[in-house]
Amino acid sequence: MTARLPLPASGATPVRVMTVAGSDSGGGAGIQADMRTFALLGLHACVAVTAVTVQNSTGVTGIQEIEPSVVAAQMRSVVPDIGVSAVKTGMLASGPIIDAIADAAVDLRIGRDADVPLVVDPVCASMHGDPLLAADALGALKERLFPLATVVTPNLDEVRLLTGIDVVDADTQRAAAVALHALGPRWALVKGGHLRGSDVSPDVLYDGTGFLEFPSARIDTPHDHGAGDTLAAAITGALGHGYAVPDAVGFAKQWVTRGLAAAYPLGAGHGPVNPLWRLDPEAD
Template sequence: MRIPRVLTIAGSDSGGGAGIQADLKTFAARGVYGMSAVTAITAQNTTGVQGVFPLPASFVGRQIDSVMSDIGADIIKIGMLANKNIIDVVTSRLRKCKPKLVILDPVMIAKGGHALLKYDAQQSLLKKLVPLAFVITPNLHEARALTGLRINTIEDMKRAAVLLYERGARNVVIKGGHLPHNAYAVDVLYNGTTFHEFSVRRIRTKNTHGTGCTFASAIAAELARGKDIYEAVRIAKKYITSALKASRNLSIGKGHGPLNHSYGLISKK
């Protein structure tokens, strides 16, 4: 039996709730083998980001080379890339190793408002990585930055999805968790011809740290397991909803706590 393999290229969260830590927890929970190439080390906890230390772009490339030359990856999931130099290196490695699918979570702004990617790097990501993505998964803030649109309604989300599709992404998922005045959390999938809406009643919890990383990683895991994009998003939405509900059983930190990634694996003994 060959286990599906997913490589995450993203930043490290010292608090364990987001970044590669969330990615690897999600991969394990969804039954795939996870690997990582770290782009930046963050000093971070549930109250916010206290510091970011990007790794040299050449060393990010070396990590990717090490994984791909030996273990290989069916899917590559991309998160926080920190700067333009790292984006350039990651782009070159993707063109070289040609993974089956690339999942792009364009991490730009932390939940507390800390900027994680400068404007020039955002434009580089839009030009170089979006066209390589099988699916891109921006939240509303990221979709606004990438498209220049005001996004306050589901119809606005659909317009943003079309623009990102036209920039080269084969599928676009706009996450509507930050949509104002909505009792439901609605995500929109656009595949170039059809819109699909995934809607669940909004869960009242402050334990939302790492939701974007977890959602994109769950999509990556399901694609690696052979699901099509619609099923991958549907299952990922179900998983993250359950992980959010189960987070009420955790008491971690003073701010926005993490999801309960392993809710279905915890022993009842």
């Protein structure tokens, strides 16, 4: 499978997608990572901003949530006018914001049993451990948004918060996928990037009937800021092009692995996953 999506012809309207997430002032994760990925995949990105974070390469020092009605209004304004082929969520900050997004998604026919697939990346904390989701919002995430999701994409820290399962090997990773699927999404993807004891980075996808595995070489880099956002955005882009979920996950796994291999240092902390390799016509 190629690690590229088809580009639109010059002057043609691209496939449209939407990210519903928080802003990262350092440009490495959040909406900035999503839009960078979407643009380099040849997609038109629409946004609904949920929060503005004050952060750089070393951590998050402030968060300003957007009024829930304004978050939902962004979705309700864009989708009927511009139209989108897939939607992803990232940092959602609070229970009331999650409720507003879920209500808008139902009304706009976004979700696992609707017209537009929904990728839910359950962002709970930054890579530095700074909380990005209110403690009392986990229930809303599981009860309101997971049942609407086409696929959920938690990392292992988020899996622990959502299911109570500490993933340490292949067996617990599969058990976590089963527990996540029981919360309502059509597919559950348990990412293995944080399984540091493994020589590979194993991701496991489960749909209630069987498991699919997506191993890749572990890239030795400290610069992995925005890796989860980038993976979920690439899945969203592929779904927007009509890929089936397993094919979208396989495509996105290649995309983020290439981005990790090209990651660069930035500031005094962690640099970002870098999708700019896509601009090299010789890279395949």
